[in-house]
Amino acid sequence: MRYFHVALRIACLALVSALLPSGSARAAQAGWQEEWSKTVEAAKKEGKVVVSIPASADLRKGMEESFGRRFPGIQLELFAARGGEATRRIVDEYKAGVRYFDIHLGGTTSVVLEFLPENMLDPIEPYFVLPEVKDPKNWWAGHMWIDKARKYVYGFQAYTFANVWYNASLLKPEEVLSYDDFLNPKWTGKIGILDPRTPGAGDSTWSYLYMVKGEEFLKKLVAQKMLVDRNQRQLAEALARGKVALTLGITEYTFLPYLQAGLPVKPLPTPREGTYTTGGSGHLTIIKNPPHPNATKVYVNWLLGKEGQEIFSKGLGQGTRRLDVDTKWLKEVGVMAAKDFLTPEQFLARENQSEEKVETVRKPALAISKKLFR
Amino acid sequence: MIHESTLNTKARPIRVDLAFLLTTLLLALVAFAVLLPLGILIVNSFQVARPGAPAVFGLEGWREAVTSPGILSAVEYTFSLAIIRQIVALFVGIILAWLIARTDLPAKGWLEFAFWLSFFFPALPLTLGWILLLDPKFGLINQWLMNLPFVHEPPFNIYSFWGIVWAHMTGSIGVKVLLLTPAFRNLNAELEESSRIAGVGPLGTLFHVVVPVMMPAILVATILGLIRSLEAFEIELILGVPVGINVYSTKIYEFVSHSPPHFSTATALSTIFLAVLLLLVALQRLYLGRRIYTTLTGRGFSTRPIALGRWRYPAFILVAALGLVVTVVPSLFLLLGTFMKLFGHFDIRGAWTLDNWRHIFNDPVLLRSLWNTLAVGMGAGLAGAVLFSLIAYVIARTQVAGRWLLDFLSWLPWSIPGVLLSVALFWTFLQTPVFRPIYGTIYLLIIAMVIKGMPIGVQLIKSVLMQLGNEMEEAARISGGNWLSTYCRIVVPLIYPALLTVGLVTFISAARDISTVVLLGRGESRTLSLLMLDYTVGADFEKATVVAVMIVALVTLAALVARAVGGQISVRS
Amino acid sequence: MSRLFLQARNLVKRFGPTAAVNNVSFEVKKGEVLTLLGPSGCGKTTTLRMVAGFEQPDEGEIEIENTVIVSAAKRIFVPPEKRRMGMVFQSYAVWPHMTVFENVAYPLKRRGVKKAAIQEKVSQVLELVGLGKMESRPATLLSGGQQQRVALARALVYSPQILLLDEPLSNLDAKLREQMRVELKELQKRLSITVIFVTHDQIEAMTLSDQLAVMNLGEIHQIAPPREIYERPRTRFVQEFIGRVIWLEGRLAELAPGGASVEIAGDEPLSIFSRRISEDVKKGDDVIVGIRPESITLAKEKIAGESNQLPCLLEKRLFLGDRIECHLRYGNARFTLATPITESFSNGQKVCLCLPPDSVFIWTKPTGLTE
Structure with a gap:
C-alpha cells in the first residue's frame, strides 16, 4: 500500500509539472531543445x-x-x-x-x-x-x-473580410446599406452567390444570413433568382462583366486581377447587420x-x-x-486580421464555424439551401 | 496410323484449352475490375446512414433520386441534348469519315489528324474560348455582328440549349471521325463502285450502301457517343447550370459535392442511368445479332479512293474550315489566354504578359507532373492496347462460351459517369486487399485508366475485327500457326492502325483525365491535368490555360508520333 | 456489219511517275465482246475503270456512239452513274446488308421504277442467271458462284448499254469457272449485249471474245479476233502469252520478201526457214525463233529433202494417260512436246522435229536477254 501511495504521489507530481508551464524554466528549455533535435x-x-x-x-x-x-x-x-x-x-x-x-x-x-x-x-x-x-x-x-x-x-x-462585392457601374454603395436591400426588385437576377451547398465562403455567408436574418429572409433571397455557381472565378467574371451587380461569398483574393486591371469591382462597405468572422x-x-x-x-x-x-x-x-x-x-486585399481590428468577444460573437455553430447554424442553413435551390 | 491418331487427340484439346483458359482469365480480370466497383456503387445506393455513422440500409437515396426537385427536367435535358448532339454529329461525322477515308480529298491525312486532335481537347478551356466568342453580352462575334446595321440583338447566346450543343460539337464530331474513319477505310471499294455504276450518285451510294454496310461500326460509334454525351459534364456545368439547364450528370455532381456528400442519391441516380444504358446495349446487340457482315476478304479487296472530280476542292475547303473551327480556333484562344493577364479581357491596360509562363516554368512540380503524366499515359496505353485487343479478339473471333459475357462486361464502365466511376474505383481499390500495396502509386492510376478506357478500346478493335473476314486468319491457322501465333502474326499486323488508335486514345484520356486522378492520385503521383485543376480551383484560369496548352501539346506530339510510326508500318506491310 | 459503239483514243493514266496505261486505243462494236487480256499489272483493269468512270484519264478520250463521255483535253467527265453501264467486279461486291432480291432491285429502285415493274424485271433477270428461287436469301449466305450470279443479275437488270466484267470468274473454282464461262457466253449471245471483259486467263479470253486486246506494261500489243491473235501474233509477247511456244535463238542469215532463214547454233548447226517475220528484223541480227508446238511433227530420222528439220535429243518421256510428254534438248535449249500415246520412241534417242514454215515466228532478240 505504501508503495502505491508513493507511486501515486510521484504520478501526481509528474502530472502537475507537465501541466504547469512554470515548473523549471531552464529544465524545460533544455528539455524542448533536446526533444526537438x-x-x-x-x-x-x-x-x-x-x-x-x-x-x-x-x-x-x-x-x-x-x-x-x-x-x-x-x-x-x-x-x-x-x-x-x-x-x-x-x-x-x-x-x-x-x-x-x-x-x-x-x-x-x-x-x-x-x-x-x-x-x-x-x-x-x-x-x-x-x-x-x-x-x-x-x-x-x-x-x-x-x-x-x-x-x-x-x-x-482569425479574420473578417468583405464578402459582398459590387459592380460600380451598376450599383451605388448607398443602395445597399442593409442585407434587406438585397431583396429590392432592382436586383432580381443580379445577385451571384458561391454555391452555399458546398463548403466555402458561400456556405459561410449563407449561414451568417441565416444567423442574423432567419429562414424567411433566405426564402425571399432565393426568390431573387440568384446566379449560383461553384466556381469563384466564374462569379468574379460575371461581376466584372456586369452580368450581376452583387456577389456573395467571393473573396478579394479572387478579384485581385480584376482590380489590377482597373475593372469596376468594389467591396461593399459592411452592411448594417455586420459580417461573419472566420x-x-x-x-x-x-x-x-x-x-x-x-x-x-x-x-x-x-x-x-x-x-x-x-x-x-x-x-x-x-x-x-x-x-x-x-x-x-x-488590408490591401480586403482582409482584416482579427488581431488588428477585433476583440476576441467580437470575433466569437460573429463566427459561424465552430463545432457548436456548425451544429446550430450551418446544418439548418445547409438544409434550407438544399431545399430552396434546385 | 495408331501413333498418328493419338497425337491428334492429344493436340486438339490443348489448343481449345488455351483459348478457354485465356477467356476465363480475361473474364475473371474484367469481372473483377468492372463488377466490383459497380457492385460497391449499387450497394451504396441503399446505404443511407450519414457518413461516419454505422451502415443503415434503406431506400431513402432512391426516393431522393426520383423525387428531388428538377430531376424530371434534368432527365429531359439530358436526353434531348444527347440525342440532338448525336444526330448532328453522326451526320457530319459520317460524311467527314467517308470523305477522309474513301475519297481523293487533298491533304486528308492532315484533316483526319485535325479531327483527332479536336477529340483530345480539354473541354474546360475550349468552353471558355467559346464563351469569349459567343457570350451574349461581350462575345466578340456578337459584338462584331452588332456593328452590322440590320442586327439589333446579339444573335448568339452560348448560355443556352444550342450553345451547349455547339460547345460539344468539337468533341462529338471528333469521336465520330476517330471511330469511323478506320472502319470506313476497311470497306471494300467495289461495294461502292458497284452502286455508282448501277446509276446512283456518290451521296446516294453513301446513304444506301456505305452507311448500311457500315452499320456495326456506326452503331458502336453512336452508342459510345451517346453515352459519352449522356455523361458529359463540364460544359453543362459552365453553360447550363447558370441558366437553369441541369442534366443528369450535373445533378450527380451536385449530390456528390454536397457536404456531406449524398452518395446514396448519386449512386441511385447512376443505377437508373445504368439501366437505361443496358437497354441501349441490348438493343444494339439485338440489331447486330441479326446482321454481322464480313466485308473484307483476302481477294479482290480494293481500297481505291473515289475521285471527287470538281467537288474535290470545294469539299476540301468545307472540311478544312470545319477542322479549323474545331481545332485551330479553340487552340488559338487557348494559347492567347496564356499570355493574358485576365483571360478574355482584351481591352484592359497591360492585357498581355509572360508572367503565367514564367510562373509555371518556375514551379518544380511541373517536371514531376509531366513525368507522371507520361508514365501513366504510356502504361495505360500499352496495357490497354494489349488487353483490349485480346478481349476484342475473344469476343469477335472465337466461339468460346463466355464471350458474350466478356462483351457485356467490357461495356459496363461506360455506364458510370466519370465522377462516380472514380469514387467507385477509389472505394474498390481501398477496400480490396490485393490492391492495397499499389494504392496511391501510379500503377493504380494506370489500372484505373485502363478500366476507364476499356469500353471504347474494346469496341473499336472489335468493330474492326468484325469487318475482317475469317479467311486470312483461317488460312494462317490451317497453314500451321496456333491460336496465339495467329493472333500475333496475322491479326495484330492487320489491325495495327486500330491498335495504335486505341493505345493513343488511352494515352490521351489518361493525359487529360481529371476526375479519376483526383481521387486516386497522391501528391507524388500528380499529373499535369491535376496541376491544371489546382490552378482552376484556385481561380487562376490563366495559369490553368498554360498547363492546358502543355497538355494539348503533349497530346498533339503523341498523335504525331503515332501517325508517323503508323504510316511507316502500313507502308512496310 | 454491226456499228461502232465505243471508241477509246490514246488513253494515258499515270500513277506517280509511271504510266499504268500508256497511249491505249481500241474500239468496240455493238453486240461484240472485247477482251483486255494481260498479266497482272498490265493496265487492263485501269483501262476498264477509265471506261467505267472510276479513274479519269490523264490524256485521251472515250466516246460512246459519238458522244464523248470523258476527254482530258476537253475537260469532259461523265460520272459512272450517268454512263448507263453495268459492271461485275472481281469481288462481286454483293451488298451484304441486302437479300438477293434487294441487291438486284437496287438499281431500279434508285431510278424510281414502280414496284410492280421492279418485281417483274428482277424475277426475270434472276431467272436468266439461274437464281430463280433465291430471291429472299440474305447475301451473306450465298456461295461464290451464287454471288457471282447476283452480281451479274444486278448489272443486267437495268439493261445497260454495255457490260463491263472485271475478272468475274477468277474467284471461282476451276469447274465452276468452266461452267460459268459457257453460261456467260450464251447469255451474251442471247442478249446480244456489248461487253468489255478483263481477264488474265487466255482460255477465258479465247472462248468469250470477238476481239482480243493483249496488253503488257500499259500498252496494247495487238487487237484482233482470237484466232488471228493465236495464229499471227504481232509481237513476241503476244505469242508467248497466248498458247505455248518453244524458243530457240539464232542469227538471221537471209531475208527475202517471202520469208527468211535463221541459222541456229547447236549440236548440228542448221538453218530454219520461216514465213512469219517481225517487221523490224534485219539481216545479220540476233533473233529469237518461236515455234507453236502443236504444229510440230516428230520423226525418228531426218526426212530427206525436207527443210526445217531440227535434230534433238529425247531426254525423257513421261506417260500422262492421254498423251506422252517428251523432254527434248537441242544445244542448250530444252523444251517439252506432247505426242500421241501411239508413238514408240525411247529415252536417250535422237529424234527430228519438222517445223512448218508457217508456224515458225522470228522476233528480234531483246537486249539483255540471256536464255
Whole structure:
C-alpha cells in the first residue's frame, strides 16, 4: 500500500509539472531543445510527411520551397484539393486502414461533419514542441479550438473580410446599406452567390444570413433568382462583366486581377447587420496515429511558427492569429486580421464555424439551401 | 496410323484449352475490375446512414433520386441534348469519315489528324474560348455582328440549349471521325463502285450502301457517343447550370459535392442511368445479332479512293474550315489566354504578359507532373492496347462460351459517369486487399485508366475485327500457326492502325483525365491535368490555360508520333 | 456489219511517275465482246475503270456512239452513274446488308421504277442467271458462284448499254469457272449485249471474245479476233502469252520478201526457214525463233529433202494417260512436246522435229536477254 501511495504521489507530481508551464524554466528549455533535435532526427528517418492542403498552387509552391529549405531531409508531400474531396478521401482511407495522410488543413465544415464523428483525430497539443508555438502569448486570444473537446481542431487564423462585392457601374454603395436591400426588385437576377451547398465562403455567408436574418429572409433571397455557381472565378467574371451587380461569398483574393486591371469591382462597405468572422482554411487536424509521427511534429511546429504562418497567410490571403506575423498588408486585399481590428468577444460573437455553430447554424442553413435551390 | 491418331487427340484439346483458359482469365480480370466497383456503387445506393455513422440500409437515396426537385427536367435535358448532339454529329461525322477515308480529298491525312486532335481537347478551356466568342453580352462575334446595321440583338447566346450543343460539337464530331474513319477505310471499294455504276450518285451510294454496310461500326460509334454525351459534364456545368439547364450528370455532381456528400442519391441516380444504358446495349446487340457482315476478304479487296472530280476542292475547303473551327480556333484562344493577364479581357491596360509562363516554368512540380503524366499515359496505353485487343479478339473471333459475357462486361464502365466511376474505383481499390500495396502509386492510376478506357478500346478493335473476314486468319491457322501465333502474326499486323488508335486514345484520356486522378492520385503521383485543376480551383484560369496548352501539346506530339510510326508500318506491310 | 459503239483514243493514266496505261486505243462494236487480256499489272483493269468512270484519264478520250463521255483535253467527265453501264467486279461486291432480291432491285429502285415493274424485271433477270428461287436469301449466305450470279443479275437488270466484267470468274473454282464461262457466253449471245471483259486467263479470253486486246506494261500489243491473235501474233509477247511456244535463238542469215532463214547454233548447226517475220528484223541480227508446238511433227530420222528439220535429243518421256510428254534438248535449249500415246520412241534417242514454215515466228532478240 505504501508503495502505491508513493507511486501515486510521484504520478501526481509528474502530472502537475507537465501541466504547469512554470515548473523549471531552464529544465524545460533544455528539455524542448533536446526533444526537438531528437524529433527532427527521427523525422528524417521517417523521410516524409503527408499534408492535405486547400487547392491553391501558390500555397503548395510556397510550402514546398521553404519547408524543403528548412528541413532538407524531410520530404513534404502535399495533397491539394477542395475541402470536401480531401476530407472524404481521408475518412475513407482511415476506415479502410490505409495510413497515408498525417495532417489535414482546411475549413471547418467538412472537418466537423466528417472527421469528428469518426473519432479519428489525435489531440494536437502533444505535438507542440517549440516554445514559440506552445506559448499562448504568441497567439491572439491564446490557443483557439473549434471542437467542443478543445483538443482536436486547432484554429490558427482569425479574420473578417468583405464578402459582398459590387459592380460600380451598376450599383451605388448607398443602395445597399442593409442585407434587406438585397431583396429590392432592382436586383432580381443580379445577385451571384458561391454555391452555399458546398463548403466555402458561400456556405459561410449563407449561414451568417441565416444567423442574423432567419429562414424567411433566405426564402425571399432565393426568390431573387440568384446566379449560383461553384466556381469563384466564374462569379468574379460575371461581376466584372456586369452580368450581376452583387456577389456573395467571393473573396478579394479572387478579384485581385480584376482590380489590377482597373475593372469596376468594389467591396461593399459592411452592411448594417455586420459580417461573419472566420478562421478560413486555417484549421489544423492530425489524423490519429499518423504514419510519420515525428515528421508530423516537425511540420506542425514549423507551420505554427512564424515562417509557416507567413507562408500560409500569403498563399491564401487570410489572416493568422500569430502576433509576430505582420497582417496589416492583408488590408490591401480586403482582409482584416482579427488581431488588428477585433476583440476576441467580437470575433466569437460573429463566427459561424465552430463545432457548436456548425451544429446550430450551418446544418439548418445547409438544409434550407438544399431545399430552396434546385 | 495408331501413333498418328493419338497425337491428334492429344493436340486438339490443348489448343481449345488455351483459348478457354485465356477467356476465363480475361473474364475473371474484367469481372473483377468492372463488377466490383459497380457492385460497391449499387450497394451504396441503399446505404443511407450519414457518413461516419454505422451502415443503415434503406431506400431513402432512391426516393431522393426520383423525387428531388428538377430531376424530371434534368432527365429531359439530358436526353434531348444527347440525342440532338448525336444526330448532328453522326451526320457530319459520317460524311467527314467517308470523305477522309474513301475519297481523293487533298491533304486528308492532315484533316483526319485535325479531327483527332479536336477529340483530345480539354473541354474546360475550349468552353471558355467559346464563351469569349459567343457570350451574349461581350462575345466578340456578337459584338462584331452588332456593328452590322440590320442586327439589333446579339444573335448568339452560348448560355443556352444550342450553345451547349455547339460547345460539344468539337468533341462529338471528333469521336465520330476517330471511330469511323478506320472502319470506313476497311470497306471494300467495289461495294461502292458497284452502286455508282448501277446509276446512283456518290451521296446516294453513301446513304444506301456505305452507311448500311457500315452499320456495326456506326452503331458502336453512336452508342459510345451517346453515352459519352449522356455523361458529359463540364460544359453543362459552365453553360447550363447558370441558366437553369441541369442534366443528369450535373445533378450527380451536385449530390456528390454536397457536404456531406449524398452518395446514396448519386449512386441511385447512376443505377437508373445504368439501366437505361443496358437497354441501349441490348438493343444494339439485338440489331447486330441479326446482321454481322464480313466485308473484307483476302481477294479482290480494293481500297481505291473515289475521285471527287470538281467537288474535290470545294469539299476540301468545307472540311478544312470545319477542322479549323474545331481545332485551330479553340487552340488559338487557348494559347492567347496564356499570355493574358485576365483571360478574355482584351481591352484592359497591360492585357498581355509572360508572367503565367514564367510562373509555371518556375514551379518544380511541373517536371514531376509531366513525368507522371507520361508514365501513366504510356502504361495505360500499352496495357490497354494489349488487353483490349485480346478481349476484342475473344469476343469477335472465337466461339468460346463466355464471350458474350466478356462483351457485356467490357461495356459496363461506360455506364458510370466519370465522377462516380472514380469514387467507385477509389472505394474498390481501398477496400480490396490485393490492391492495397499499389494504392496511391501510379500503377493504380494506370489500372484505373485502363478500366476507364476499356469500353471504347474494346469496341473499336472489335468493330474492326468484325469487318475482317475469317479467311486470312483461317488460312494462317490451317497453314500451321496456333491460336496465339495467329493472333500475333496475322491479326495484330492487320489491325495495327486500330491498335495504335486505341493505345493513343488511352494515352490521351489518361493525359487529360481529371476526375479519376483526383481521387486516386497522391501528391507524388500528380499529373499535369491535376496541376491544371489546382490552378482552376484556385481561380487562376490563366495559369490553368498554360498547363492546358502543355497538355494539348503533349497530346498533339503523341498523335504525331503515332501517325508517323503508323504510316511507316502500313507502308512496310 | 454491226456499228461502232465505243471508241477509246490514246488513253494515258499515270500513277506517280509511271504510266499504268500508256497511249491505249481500241474500239468496240455493238453486240461484240472485247477482251483486255494481260498479266497482272498490265493496265487492263485501269483501262476498264477509265471506261467505267472510276479513274479519269490523264490524256485521251472515250466516246460512246459519238458522244464523248470523258476527254482530258476537253475537260469532259461523265460520272459512272450517268454512263448507263453495268459492271461485275472481281469481288462481286454483293451488298451484304441486302437479300438477293434487294441487291438486284437496287438499281431500279434508285431510278424510281414502280414496284410492280421492279418485281417483274428482277424475277426475270434472276431467272436468266439461274437464281430463280433465291430471291429472299440474305447475301451473306450465298456461295461464290451464287454471288457471282447476283452480281451479274444486278448489272443486267437495268439493261445497260454495255457490260463491263472485271475478272468475274477468277474467284471461282476451276469447274465452276468452266461452267460459268459457257453460261456467260450464251447469255451474251442471247442478249446480244456489248461487253468489255478483263481477264488474265487466255482460255477465258479465247472462248468469250470477238476481239482480243493483249496488253503488257500499259500498252496494247495487238487487237484482233482470237484466232488471228493465236495464229499471227504481232509481237513476241503476244505469242508467248497466248498458247505455248518453244524458243530457240539464232542469227538471221537471209531475208527475202517471202520469208527468211535463221541459222541456229547447236549440236548440228542448221538453218530454219520461216514465213512469219517481225517487221523490224534485219539481216545479220540476233533473233529469237518461236515455234507453236502443236504444229510440230516428230520423226525418228531426218526426212530427206525436207527443210526445217531440227535434230534433238529425247531426254525423257513421261506417260500422262492421254498423251506422252517428251523432254527434248537441242544445244542448250530444252523444251517439252506432247505426242500421241501411239508413238514408240525411247529415252536417250535422237529424234527430228519438222517445223512448218508457217508456224515458225522470228522476233528480234531483246537486249539483255540471256536464255
